[in-house]
Amino acid sequence: MDPLIAPLGRIVGAKYVIARPSELIVYENDGLPGYHKRPRLLVSPANRDEAIAVVRALAAAGAAFVARGAGTGLSGGSLADGIVMVGLQRMRRIIAIDELARTATVEPGVVNANLTRAAAPFGLHYAPDPSSQTACTIGGNVAENAGGPHCLKYGVTLNHVVAATIVLPEGEVMRLEAPRDDEVGIDLLGTFVGSEGCFGIAVDVTVKLTPNPARIYTMLADFMTVDGAAEAVSTIIAAGIVPAALELIDAGTIAAVEASIYAAGYPTDVAAALIIEVDGPLAGLDDDVDAVDRICRAAGARTVRVANDPADRARLWQGRKKAFGAMGRVAPNLCVQDAVVPRTKLAPVLRAIAAIGARHRLHVCNVFHAGDGNLHPNIPYNADDADESERVHLACDEIMALCIAEGGTLTGEHGVGLDKLKYMDQLFTPDSLDAMCRLRDAFDPARRANPGKVVPVHRCREWLAAPGVNA
Numbered sequence: 001m002d003p004l005i006a007p008l009g010r011i012v013g014a015k016y017v018i019a020r021p022s023e024l025i026v027y028e029n030d031g032l033p034g035y036h037k038r039p040r041l042l043v044s045p046a047n048r049d050e051a052i053a054v055v056r057a058l059a060a061a062g063a064a065f066v067a068r069g070a071g072t073g074l075s076g077g078s079l080a081d082g083i084v085m086v087g088l089q090r091m092r093r094i095i096a097i098d099e100l101a102r103t104a105t106v107e108p109g110v111v112n113a114n115l116t117r118a119a120a121p122f123g124l125h126y127a128p129d130p131s132s133q134t135a136c137t138i139g140g141n142v143a144e145n146a147g148g149p150h151c152l153k154y155g156v157t158l159n160h161v162v163a164a165t166i167v168l169p170e171g172e173v174m175r176l177e178a179p180r181d182d183e184v185g186i187d188l189l190g191t192f193v194g195s196e197g198c199f200g201i202a203v204d205v206t207v208k209l210t211p212n213p214a215r216i217y218t219m220l221a222d223f224m225t226v227d228g229a230a231e232a233v234s235t236i237i238a239a240g241i242v243p244a245a246l247e248l249i250d251a252g253t254i255a256a257v258e259a260s261i262y263a264a265g266y267p268t269d270v271a272a273a274l275i276i277e278v279d280g281p282l283a284g285l286d287d288d289v290d291a292v293d294r295i296c297r298a299a300g301a302r303t304v305r306v307a308n309d310p311a312d313r314a315r316l317w318q319g320r321k322k323a324f325g326a327m328g329r330v331a332p333n334l335c336v337q338d339a340v341v342p343r344t345k346l347a348p349v350l351r352a353i354a355a356i357g358a359r360h361r362l363h364v365c366n367v368f369h370a371g372d373g374n375l376h377p378n379i380p381y382n383a384d385d386a387d388e389s390e391r392v393h394l395a396c397d398e399i400m401a402l403c404i405a406e407g408g409t410l411t412g413e414h415g416v417g418l419d420k421l422k423y424m425d426q427l428f429t430p431d432s433l434d435a436m437c438r439l440r441d442a443f444d445p446a447r448r449a450n451p452g453k454v455v456p457v458h459r460c461r462e463w464l465a466a467p468g469v470n471a
């Protein structure tokens, strides 16, 4: 019997401590196939006080832990390798919506889309909209600094978090607030956002709510070449237009979407399509739509159309946002990659990625936040096929090296987690990695929060002795 079961059970109630291997199986993965790590046990607090008490009990026992939201992460970040998993999905209360201040304070387990639903009666919404928004949690979004299609215009999670209460791994409780214009000091909240669960657990979060735009135009432009679509992306931004969203979907992804229940009416005989959304006050908006239409046609678009009505718009977005799910029809597993390149290099990088796929006899499909240069090369494969899995790993290594060589970076929004650890040395100098280790130590001196993630262990040699790190 694990000695933690009884003390944790006294805090959260016995039924919210799960230790049976058969029940823990569902917590072995996140959204990325390929990694399986069995937690020591799962403890699920119901509220802030229980969460703090759990972290303090774990500190007293010297036990390492990993926070878990919905487990939709795509970098292996919320996997617990023989250590305690702190599940936050029971903490799903929207504590307050302040219509005047346009903020909401929520527990970390609130599902992203539920916040927008709750804000709707006030004419407001929560702008960061990861494609997983119907499942992922605000706590997970904060930890990953999540993005989404509409983050091109409205900014990523960091730009929307105004305060958070966090419990540090040793049990201290800190209130972090976003610096105001006149404030001095180190931005600890900004440091916490994107820290991937390594600095403690957010037990409540206050976020900005954004007024709904007066008018939205959602456009679909289809292209016979990927180069043409990529050229249109750069030209739209260069023209000074900042669309609310600018997404690229290639032929392989369109084929999967159109064969699925998420079929959106995308043309299946094209090389790529762009979903372009412009929104805002009415003044000048029609001019932007005309300019986008012109630019797309000049770049070779065959057709450019505007969604007829809200149902049509919703269908266009559903196809985009459910594209990863639709890929499930193509193969049993999907390797979702995440990297960023300068927007102007989209066309050559996409050509090089296709060549890498062909060399490894893999079909790389792309659906991504083109306006940000945030690529998602996705590779359908069968994880039971060792040879194919190996080829996927090799292709990913080459894709990451390519993006870094082109002046990009190795994650735009999914985080480093476990999956990108091996590339960190390619991007950062030893001094930068050492600084990351020291910063992490400031929040977590005993190195018990999400050990073995984000910074390669060989860079933090002393971490080899940390609980839960299997170097």
Ligand SMILES: Cc1cc2nc3c(=O)[nH]c(=O)nc-3n(C[C@H](O)[C@H](O)[C@H](O)COP(=O)(O)OP(=O)(O)OC[C@H]3O[C@@H](n4cnc5c(N)ncnc54)[C@H](O)[C@@H]3O)c2cc1C
Pocket: 030, 031, 066, 067, 068, 069, 070, 071, 072, 073, 074, 077, 078, 088, 108, 129, 130, 131, 132, 135, 136, 137, 138, 139, 140, 141, 142, 143, 144, 145, 146, 147, 148, 149, 196, 197, 198, 200, 201, 202, 203, 324, 325, 413, 414, 450
């Ligand atoms: C189909 C699909 C589409 C996706 N689309 C996008 C997209 O468009 N944009 C995007 O950014 N991501 C996307 N993702 C990735 C994923 O949904 C995001 O990274 C999301 O933010 C993870 O939230 P989660 O609640 O599932 O967190 P988890 O996966 O449970 O955890 C992720 C990380 O957050 C930490 N964590 C969780 N809660 C807390 C907390 N309260 N305090 C401290 N740390 C915590 C965990 O320890 C872990 O390191 C997608 C995933 C899928 C499956």
